Amino acid sequence: MIKKCFYTFCISLALLLFFTNTNAQQKINPDSIRSKMQWFADAKLGIFIHWGMYSVNGVDESWSFYNKKISYADYIKQMKGFTASKYDPQAWAGLIKETGARYAVITTKHHDGMALWPTKQKHLSVVNNTPAKRDVLGPFYKALDEQGIKRGAYFSLLDWSHPDYPGFMKDTNRYKIAEQPERWKRFQHFFQSQINEINTAYKPDLWWFDGDWEKSADEWQSADVRKQILAIQPDAIINGRLQGYGDYETPEQNFPVSKPKYNWWELCMTTNNNWGYHPDDTAYKTPFEIITIFVDAVSNGGNLLLDIGPKADGTIPEEQVHILKELGKWNKKNGEAIFNTLAGLPQGHFYGPTTITKDSTTLYLFLPAQTAGNVMVKGLVNDIRDIQVLGTSIHLQHKVVGKISWSPVPGLVFINVPENVRDEYMTVLKLTLDKPVKLYRGQGGLN
Known part of the structure; x- marks a missing residue:
């Protein structure tokens, strides 16, 4: 990690x-x-x-x-x-x-x-x-x-x-x-x-x-x-x-x-x-x-x-x-x-563009306009405190899948995005984290 x-x-x-x-x-x-x-x-x-x-x-x-x-x-x-x-x-x-x-x-x-x-x-x-x-x-x-x-x-x-x-x-x-x-x-x-x-x-x-x-x-x-x-x-x-x-x-x-x-x-x-x-x-x-x-x-x-x-x-x-x-x-x-942010997660953690705030505590996920249903984030060690559809007052729930209590490998984060929250061009999800972003970069197992 x-x-x-x-x-x-x-x-x-x-x-x-x-x-x-x-x-x-x-x-x-x-x-x-x-x-x-x-x-x-x-x-x-x-x-x-x-x-x-x-x-x-x-x-x-x-x-x-x-x-x-x-x-x-x-x-x-x-x-x-x-x-x-x-x-x-x-x-x-x-x-x-x-x-x-x-x-x-x-x-x-x-x-x-x-x-x-x-x-x-x-x-x-x-x-x-x-x-x-x-x-x-x-x-x-x-x-x-x-x-x-x-x-x-x-x-x-x-x-x-x-x-x-x-x-x-x-x-x-x-x-x-x-x-x-x-x-x-x-x-x-x-x-x-x-x-x-x-x-x-x-x-x-x-x-x-x-x-x-x-x-x-x-x-x-x-x-x-x-x-x-x-x-x-x-x-x-x-x-x-x-x-x-x-x-x-x-x-x-x-x-x-x-x-x-x-x-x-x-x-x-x-x-x-x-x-x-x-x-x-x-x-x-x-x-x-x-x-x-x-x-x-x-x-x-x-x-x-x-x-x-x-x-x-x-x-x-x-x-x-x-x-x-x-x-x-x-x-x-x-x-x-967009503005005043940094380049986001390394490739492989999310199937799409991302950015992050300079203090690393907020992560932004960019979804193409027609994206709905479940989107997934891999290797995120952090707890997610809140998920907001940017530009709206709508907040979403997430589910962690595959996390084993005794393993250091984090689970997969799934976020269900309803169709009615989609932006005309590209939807942005704002993930507020518990602390600066911490990523798992191993190969699985006990790594």
């Missing part, structure tokens, strides 16, 4: 894995990292926003011209249609707040190079190259502040439109850095300057880098990027796409089958099959599917960063609004089992 205080164990394991996976050049105080990452670990839900010129024609963001689905010239022409005429940052922030999300990440600049803020660099921007003619980033961050939501900044390190980036579009852009180091130095100065602009003007709580796969940490000056950010915003956290200089990992679209071994992690996921606005993509996930994915991530110690793609005028597709509102409705009822 093993008695565990899950909070202490999980924090210690997280720190161990962090130092195992983090670039050895970084000298980071463990207490500082633990404190800085706590809000992220507690947040569980963020909203991702892909918004840019690609929303005009509803094509793939940047990749559409990279993959030759559209010519670069036709792609860039979309800037003429980016109006943001119905853009309401307060409404965006209000909808995000309604979901229960604690942070939001917006594409300040994608691989196509168009900045959503008034960059001082001589390059593409929403201010100088679109009918919107204004900063759309600042008002959004201000609206997030008013709702108490953390600011997140997506930033593409690579820039397929910049003349000094060794890209693919023209022969003049294809060069080897070793042969033209001055050109690469100019590009380094460019992207470092843009990062500094965002960091100074908006002070994001979270940086979500992308595009690092094309160059090395030295070429991206990753150590300097991290140092530059933290010099202005010491508590900022950085995702893992900075060639080894980030704080957490970001698996994309496909959920890990087994629990990730990352220190802190976040699953980024679309609401349909595309990141940006795509009117031809009607394969929207249902609220049940989103909630199931969300709970699975949280029960494995991760977050969900759920994406939406507004239209060029700034309105959010109705299907995405519906998904966010339904998620918010479920979180309002069941959020106690």
Whole structure:
């Protein structure tokens, strides 16, 4: 039998894995990292926003011209249609707040190079190259502040439109850095300057880098990027796409089958099959599917960063609004089992997701919407003081089966769940224990 205080164990394991996976050049105080990452670990839900010129024609963001689905010239022409005429940052922030999300990440600049803020660099921007003619980033961050939501900044390190980036579009852009180091130095100065602009003007709580796969940490000056950010915003956290200089990992679209071994992690996921606005993509996930994915991530110690793609005028597709509102409705009822919790029981103890409070005295069991009848918990040594259907005043009884008085092996806990208590999407049972959770991890018999 093993008695565990899950909070202490999980924090210690997280720190161990962090130092195992983090670039050895970084000298980071463990207490500082633990404190800085706590809000992220507690947040569980963020909203991702892909918004840019690609929303005009509803094509793939940047990749559409990279993959030759559209010519670069036709792609860039979309800037003429980016109006943001119905853009309401307060409404965006209000909808995000309604979901229960604690942070939001917006594409300040994608691989196509168009900045959503008034960059001082001589390059593409929403201010100088679109009918919107204004900063759309600042008002959004201000609206997030008013709702108490953390600011997140997506930033593409690579820039397929910049003349000094060794890209693919023209022969003049294809060069080897070793042969033209001055050109690469100019590009380094460019992207470092843009990062500094965002960091100074908006002070994001979270940086979500992308595009690092094309160059090395030295070429991206990753150590300097991290140092530059933290010099202005010491508590900022950085995702893992900075060639080894980030704080957490970001698996994309496909959920890990087994629990990730990352220190802190976040699953980024679309609401349909595309990141940006795509009117031809009607394969929207249902609220049940989103909630199931969300709970699975949280029960494995991760977050969900759920994406939406507004239209060029700034309105959010109705299907995405519906998904966010339904998620918010479920979180309002069941959020106690989600936010500020820890990953739950190891596999094999319950056939479904679980979470646990930081003091390990309350266990939450997540049941798919149609689950009724008996559910079973194995290896729970604790006495159960109470079982409540979360979000209701209904309390359930349980039965212990197979417990032998002289054996240390606990019995099986069966809980009968009536059909009339089921949640529309996923029912949550709250188990109040007699003391911090204690689990039997043996093989049976007299073990």
